[in-house]
Amino acid sequence: MFAPEFEYHRANTVAEAIDLLSSNPGAKVMAGGHSLIPLLKLRLARPGVVVDIGGVAEMKGITIADGNIRIGALTTHWEIESSSQVAEANSLLAEAAGGIGDTQVRNRGTIGGNLSHADPASDWGTVLTALNATLEIRGPGGATRTASPTDFIVGPLTTTLGETEILTAVNVPVLAANQRAEYAKMAHPASGYAVVGAAVVVNVDGHTCTGASLAVGGAVPAPVRLTSVENALTGKELTFENIEAATAQADNDLGGEILGDFFASAEYRRAMAAVETKHALFHATEVAHH
Amino acid sequence: MTTRIFGSGIRRREDPRLITGQATYTDDVNLPGMVYAAILRSPHAHARIRSINTDAAKSAPGVLAVYTGADTEGVLNAIPCAWVVPDSDVKAVPYPAIATDTVRYTGDAVAAVVAESRYQAEDALELINVDYEILPANVHAESAMNEGTPQLHEDAPNNQAFHWVAAGGDTDSAFASAEVVVTDTIIQQRLIPNAMEPRSAVASYLSSMGELTIWNTTQNPHIARFVTSLVTGVPEHKIRVIAPEVGGGFGAKIPVYPWEMITAFCSMKLGRPVKWTETRSENYQSSIHGRDHVQTVEIAGTREGKITGIRSVVHAGMGAYLSTAGPGIPTILHGLMYSGPYDIPNIKADVYGVFTNTTPVDAYRGAGRPEATFLVERMVDLLANELNLDPVEIRRRNLIPKFEDGFDISLGLTYDSGDYQGALDKVLEHVNYEDLRRQQAQSRGQVTGNGHHDHGHDHGHDHGHDHGHGHDDQPSATKELIGIGVTTYCEICGIGPSQVAGAVGFGGGLWESAIIRFYATGKVNVFVGTSPHGQGEETTFAQIVSDELGVPVDDVEVIHGDTDNTPMGWGTYGSRTTVISGAAVALSSRKIKDKAIGLAAHLLEAAEEDIEYEDGKFFVRGSPDRSQSIQDIALMANVAWNMPAGMEPGLEASSFYDTPNFTFPFGAHVAVVTVDVDNGHIVLQRYAAVDDCGNQINPMIVEGQVHGGVVQGAGQALWEGAVYDEDGQLLTGSMLDYALPKAHLLPDIETLSTVTPSPHNPLGVKGIGETGTIASTITIYNAVIDALKPFGITRLEMPLTPEKVWQAIQQSGKP
């Protein structure tokens, strides 16, 4: 639990950070440090240079305008959880943020670090997939590009981020009046990370589903959209039976690889992908009050 | 009217320093010229060491020395096992501080580096090159004795560490003639103790004096000194062990480990103070683990539900070596508990200790007794199930009736006092048992019937689907079953008479001593040989003295933890500190009072027989204005200007207390759980505990001990479990995978008590440190199995993860 020696640099701007990455091959940026530092301490990561971006002001904060919520990559989970504007504009963001790890983790961990680390058990990838978020990425020379969460996260601890690129912000649409959203998570009792997480955004007209955006994570190497379930649900009345029948199809969308370990096998996680989606839909659509 | 200080829930005086960061733990000790040790640990569970090359490490920056087993062999003696249970063929196999030719678990020490800084020491570890010949590993207690299983020690054929049998009555005929017999296999999974403070030692050897001082995070500094002397060869009177603030032990800080012996060795070699503090990962690998039993159990009874016999064959994993108290835990502290609070005429415990390529196993909160209570209470529930009896009813039919002074059980022990029915009645009334059963019937109707599909449920977004409380009036769209667990227990505490210690092979005595010293200012120090580390005796011992002698409680300070300024004692474990050490404090208080009466009589020019004592004042009978306060007496005794003939100066007393018998706390616990049938997720909704620890010195501390204990026991039932793979790699190597109980996963714990004083203890106390852990694992487990009754499920393995519950439901073939 003692990190090997590394050189420490502190960047004040995104451009400065990218310069440092460009001139030090193999360098790693550090945001909240909640995933990077454990890796260093276990000596599983041995970057020669660590670029601390914790002080880069332009990557912090939340702005809501024109139906869009822009969250700087260095914004902490706690800042998202505790913002009343976020809660009003998109309750799912606040709810998901509040369910991450524990208070200490939420105080340090950042949304950008979480996405860039791409732990399959993380929550943001799943939630932002269901919310159709857009990620902003900056590269050398001020080059910018955008990516959807599923384009960005490709597998366990693997993203399409280049060695000299930095994730700068996340853009999330404000939820419309007819949208219902929910995140159901089976948390690992040790870490709080998702064993299986299901995020749902449902468009409703009365009691009928007019469209749905559903995503599952934790069970799979990278978050997936549940298009079969979305299709099965769209146009249907949101009853217990219809939700149960639709979510039973989740299996079709999970892909070939399901994660498993001694706590929760692949077989179980596969089944839970449907169950958690069902639970999220029940809650989001308040089936109870019909 | 004054309220008595004995029995009042005053605040713990320990807490301010602990919660403001002013406490000094071993790792906070920094000495001039101090250097740092780090230990290289085997990455393999079983391997022969072909060669070790330390050249690169030795020349790394800051490195002062690198030592291997070749350096310590013959200098450090083997780590002794101090509980060699008699008539059990205990194989006290060699346990070297640093492995010489073979490593036997991942974590076994292979080398030690000493460097100017901790980072330099850690970096140098990576430069040591060990050539291992990997051997097949044996990781399961259950199969360790099977033919063909890899052997750990030449001296222990079939990996058998010992074989112990305890019996009372005649189990063979009881089972042969039984009307009903129920069997089960119970696995007490291996647990990792997880004290908040990991292990740490600072050793400083003064060659000019031949003196060794070790700051050591231990529960028993005097035992540590004794064993350190045996291992290092430094004479006992030249060793000083200081246990400064100790951040929790739970049994894991009873043993003397190789690590502090290595630290001492390094200091003796280098002539500089050396600090060693383990990392959390090291702690998981190489501080002792707890439990690890595979129990095959049978219970015999009549059709009316009278228990006629219980017997077990237990395979208890000892790990790779015998830790200090290892063999005593699954034997003496386990098998002798099989009668529980019941009158069971025929009992047999047949226990094999086995070696496996895993971390050594020793005492962990409850130590043998949770494993026994689990076994008994599980079998009682299974018998009830078989006979279609309510779990409460079967217990009522078997509980020992109320007794105040002695009840002999078939295993030969004499319980001190008990009112088991009383505790059961109290907890059932508190939880409204009948109503709980009604709610349960309703939940079963909902899940098995069709009325479940019309209510949203309060789906917590946070961890573990915490539905919160009070959701029961709001039917849920998910299918939840309610389960109720009821347990009655009786346990053995106040680990006990020295004569018994000798008879059962414990390598020491079990008495305690206490010195009370009054100063001229009337202030008091109490010196004890036990070593509290969270249990609160700095507060409760002051309460005892204050109560006995009428000094304000804040005028009494309790000193412990340093072998140089405390009298001999055997340490803090087995819920014995208040029972044994507290009794010694009471006896010394009474000696002080006797002396004070003599001096008061002299000063008041009265006969001793005419002196009365009340509330800190000594006065002449009939003339209360002719009096001396305890403070007046303390002053006069200390200046000694006017002592009666033959009376020594000073106001100080020393007592040695050896208990005539163990104490036997008891109680009844109820757990209420919900189980989500969709995903197998369990929520502990309620936990109510009635515990009887005899007289309570400080009810708030009693409550705190029960809280912590219940939570720790819940951990075993629901979350905790050390997992090794077949190669002996610890898969639960950190808190990322090893799930400790979290506050948000637990309900408020409802604590109640009854008071049945121990007839033989000077204070009437029994011990409360472990009751929660002893009862709660099985209470919660039984509640979960009870919830799953509609599926016909009668057993699951712990921890009760959602998948295990879900799989069992899937396999039950029921909807």
Ligand SMILES: Cc1cc2nc3c(=O)[nH]c(=O)nc-3n(C[C@H](O)[C@H](O)[C@H](O)COP(=O)(O)OP(=O)(O)OC[C@H]3O[C@@H](n4cnc5c(N)ncnc54)[C@H](O)[C@@H]3O)c2cc1C
């Ligand atoms: C005990 C514990 C429990 C946790 N529980 C949960 C949970 O329940 N759910 C959950 O989702 N997460 C959980 N986490 C993860 C936590 O939320 C952090 O979000 C996560 O560790 C990474 O965020 P960070 O800011 O600390 O990133 P860092 O540790 O600083 O960085 C992580 C990685 O991302 C890279 N990186 C960071 N920021 C950027 C950027 N802007 N651009 C490019 N690369 C970047 C770093 O180089 C590094 O490789 C938990 C963590 C811990 C320690």
